[in-house]
Amino acid sequence: MQQYRLNDDLTGRVALVTGGSRGIGRAVCLALAAHGAAVAVHYRGQAEAANEVVGLIAEGGGKALAVQADLSEPGAAAFLVEQVAANLGPVDILVNNAGAMTHAAVVDMSDEQWEESMALNLGAAFRCARACIPAMKARQWGRIINVTSQAAYTGSANHAHYAAAKAGLLGLTFSLAKELATSGITVNAVAPGRIVTELLVSLSPGREQEWLAQTPMRRFGRPEEAAAAIVFLATESASYITGANLNVNGGQLMG
């Protein structure tokens, strides 16, 4: 019966989680470490939060490292991946999770707002993947998991830049999955619905009841519930899944 058990042991794997200091990324770091991976906890500004995640992993007997980078800067991704390789080893599991959102209707949106959103929510995933792929190819094993959003499918008024970047992230996922299909590297996306994090809380005042009414489960998700899908896609058991998008949304959008 052994071959029918999930193989979710990530011992010996090195993971890089962008935006690992808070919210969904924090839960992903803790979950990957709980499954045995050494984890690079990336952050942009909140060193204290990232160090807390590293401390929790160390307390549990795991290995982790906090690494800083502003991923909206073009050269930052390559430098980040180099730092992780130098300190933990080459990246086996890349979770492109860092993301942020500003608010503006398209008619009021500046070029800077549009470009900043593309640089972080889409460009950073491209650059981090590009930096990680050569070492993954050399070892014929890798996992790239891109955190997109329901907004990629539904659109989001006053967040066209974010929705367009997240839809672009799906195109990147599917294209990379094809490019890397024979290299032992899978590339998948996870699309959270409404998950309780600082990002959601900043958007929600006055909208909770409307959002709950749109969600068949009538509750918001927990970061651990999004992390579980991401960890599954990182495991050996998910070896035949590539180019997929996994919704984690309480039934908000099905299919």
Ligand SMILES: NC(=O)c1ccc[n+]([C@@H]2O[C@H](COP(=O)([O-])OP(=O)(O)OC[C@H]3O[C@@H](n4cnc5c(N)ncnc54)[C@H](OP(=O)(O)O)[C@@H]3O)[C@@H](O)[C@H]2O)c1
């Ligand atoms: N929460 C939801 O309901 C929801 C729904 C759909 C999709 N998502 C997606 O899930 C991912 C995680 O979201 P979350 O809710 O956990 O967000 P969050 O709590 O706001 O955390 C965002 C993370 O991204 C990092 N970050 C922000 N700007 C950055 C930059 N310029 N360069 C590098 N890192 C940056 C932050 O680092 P610092 O802490 O150092 O600032 C933080 O670790 C995002 O891609 C988001 O779009 C979330």
